[in-house]
Amino acid sequence: MRPNRPILVVENEDDDVLLLTRAFKLAGITNPVQVVNSGEDAIAYLGGEGRFADRRRYPVPALVLLDLKLRGLDGADVLKWIRRQPAYRTLPVIILSSSFLTPDVAEAYRSGANSYIVKVADPAEWVEIARDFARWWLNRNVDPP
Amino acid sequence: MKAPQHTRILVVDDNDASRYGVVRHLQRVGYEVIEASTGDSAMRHIEQHPDLIVLDVQLPDANGLEISRAVRNNPITSTIPILQISATFTHTSDKVKGLDAGADSYLASPVEPDELLANVRMLLRLRNAQQALAESNSRLKSVLDNILDVYVAFDRRWNFQELNPMGQKIFGRSIEDLRGKNLWTEFPQARNWKYAAELEKAAQEGQPVHFEGESPLRPGLWWEGHAYPRADRIEIYMRDITERKRDEIKLAEATQALQRHIRELEAAQGDLSVAKNQLSMQNEALEARVHERTAKLEETIQDLETFSYSITHDMRAPLRAMQGFSKLLLDSYADKLDAEGADFLNRIANAANRLDLLIRDVLSYSNIVRAELKPGPVDLDALVRDVIRDYPDFQPPKAQIRILGPLPPVMGNEAFLTQCFSNLIGNAVKFVRSGVTPEVEVSHARHGDFVRVSIRDNGIGIPPAHQDGIFKLFHRAQSSYPGTGIGLAVVRKAAERMGGRVGLESDGDHGSTFWLEFRAA
Numbered sequence: 013m014r015p016n017r018p019i020l021v022v023e024n025e026d027d028d029v030l031l032l033t034r035a036f037k038l039a040g041i042t043n044p045v046q047v048v049n050s051g052e053d054a055i056a057y058l059g060g061e062g063r064f065a066d067r068r069r070y071p072v073p074a075l076v077l078l079d080l081k082l083r084g085l086d087g088a089d090v091l092k093w094i095r096r097q098p099a100y101r102t103l104p105v106i107i108l109s110s111s112f113l114t115p116d117v118a119e120a121y122r123s124g125a126n127s128y129i130v131k132v133a134d135p136a137e138w139v140e141i142a143r144d145f146a147r148w149w150l151n152r153n154v155d156p157p
Numbered sequence: 158m159k160a161p162q163h164t165r166i167l168v169v170d171d172n173d174a175s176r177y178g179v180v181r182h183l184q185r186v187g188y189e190v191i192e193a194s195t196g197d198s199a200m201r202h203i204e205q206h207p208d209l210i211v212l213d214v215q216l217p218d219a220n221g222l223e224i225s226r227a228v229r230n231n232p233i234t235s236t237i238p239i240l241q242i243s244a245t246f247t248h249t250s251d252k253v254k255g256l257d258a259g260a261d262s263y264l265a266s267p268v269e270p271d272e273l274l275a276n277v278r279m280l281l282r283l284r285n286a287q288q289a290l291a292e293s294n295s296r297l298k299s300v301l302d303n304i305l306d307v308y309v310a311f312d313r314r315w316n317f318q319e320l321n322p323m324g325q326k327i328f329g330r331s332i333e334d335l336r337g338k339n340l341w342t343e344f345p346q347a348r349n350w351k352y353a354a355e356l357e358k359a360a361q362e363g364q365p366v367h368f369e370g371e372s373p374l375r376p377g378l379w380w381e382g383h384a385y386p387r388a389d390r391i392e393i394y395m396r397d398i399t400e401r402k403r404d405e406i407k408l409a410e411a412t413q414a415l416q417r418h419i420r421e422l423e424a425a426q427g428d429l430s431v432a433k434n435q436l437s438m439q440n441e442a443l444e445a446r447v448h449e450r451t452a453k454l455e456e457t458i459q460d461l462e463t464f465s466y467s468i469t470h471d472m473r474a475p476l477r478a479m480q481g482f483s484k485l486l487l488d489s490y491a492d493k494l495d496a497e498g499a500d501f502l503n504r505i506a507n508a509a510n511r512l513d514l515l516i517r518d519v520l521s522y523s524n525i526v527r528a529e530l531k532p533g534p535v536d537l538d539a540l541v542r543d544v545i546r547d548y549p550d551f552q553p554p555k556a557q558i559r560i561l562g563p564l565p566p567v568m569g570n571e572a573f574l575t576q577c578f579s580n581l582i583g584n585a586v587k588f589v590r591s592g593v594t595p596e597v598e599v600s601h602a603r604h605g606d607f608v609r610v611s612i613r614d615n616g617i618g619i620p621p622a623h624q625d626g627i628f629k630l631f632h633r634a635q636s637s638y639p640g641t642g643i644g645l646a647v648v649r650k651a652a653e654r655m656g657g658r659v660g661l662e663s664d665g666d667h668g669s670t671f672w673l674e675f676r677a678a
Binding site: 027067115130132136 | 261471473474475476477478482483484485488509510513517520521524528
């Protein structure tokens, strides 16, 4: 993935956003990161609605990091919506969730997730995850055309 | 008819020659003959009751006609047939006199033997018939005298003719007293009798009547009777049916009482039926309420489960923050912290860790309770080997685990089974005395349709006192070892939901053997 391709993070916990963005920085990830705090905002962003219509400020992402437990519309619903949009059928979506429970994992994959990562508490481990993420998804992985 | 040989005939004639002739005729056909030549000796012989008398009219000491009369007038001898013979008195008027005096037949002497014998036979026949009739009458009288029924006969004008002893007892007077007297005059109370008119009518029309009722003569007694009008009399037979009537009345009363009881019973049954209906309606209402409450309860449980699940889940984010930022502080600001400050931060981080572990266990348990099961055949051998391979703590040198396999396939759910075995093997490895390398042996046995997998460890064992409650939620037998106390509750719940069981054997000192039982696939 080219370093300027945007990454959309859908996460409602500020603390987790902090840890994630710190980890990205320490892992050397320079892609622009957009954060939305709710499922509704995620759909509005991807659909270019409201304030997100300005694509210069809010570019279409090349990859989405999606939390499952959001207020209001939850991550699984957002994922299902994403996969229904012709433009986003192949958009890579990585689930970032605190749930380790099988039903949640199964549901996420069934709804079209490309990958599933369980959130950690240790900031150092966050950095490790960020490094792995960069190595695999940003460097190795071939983007869908 | 008696045979001639047993028939005795008295021949009375003073004329030897004619007497001889008659005697010979009679003897020749077998009759026994007694002779008499005078009236006097005749009378004496007559006292011996001959069966027939052949009597000459003219006798030296008496007139044959008078002998006839004497025979007739004596009730004892009045039925002896008399055949009168006369040589001299042969006119019709003589015959008439003779017959009137009592002779039954009159012949002129000398008699033709055939005519004589024919007359004798005829008279004997008559006599036998008379005797038979008399015997019959006497039997009849005897019957009437002895039966318990009343027999009373009236003439067409209702004058008493006959009344048997029972009847005399009932009427209270003798037949001699009543004979010829009128029923209605002698017993005026009989006029009020309801059948009186019917009897009168019956008598006039000549139809038999059957009646039954209370006696007008003796109230309290009940009689049943038949009246038979005949040519010249009305015969009535009556029977005392007082007892039968009493029995009938008793029966009627008993029947009424029974019917009353039956009605009461039916009413009670009706009530019972109504009560049953009410009960069944109440039951239905009750069941409906139970269903409603159960549905509400299930809804509430669902809500609680969903609530506890989401709340527990929501707790993890703040915990992550506590763990993460205290760690960041320790890492990034180590130079600005003294030992005590560092210690405080460590404690915060540890506390957050412990809480997170607890929440994870609760979430696991909740998941086991709520998740959809979809059981199917599972390759248990592969699953257990995977579990051992996935956990570094289960590998040598940290632990020695032996599988006496291959473990047979069982019916269950892979995720649940993974949880069960990782929990139990994890416990086996964790609860050892310090310095001891955990040794675990996994074996299997077949129990009917079920497969039992046993996990034996060389750990600290579980005291018998704790064994009962060990599978309960939050039970902790050993507080010196880390753990939330949920693990075994998760194992039991998961096993039960898969239709299996979990159990344990331990003497409290030499390790434990936990076992899991599932249906063979």
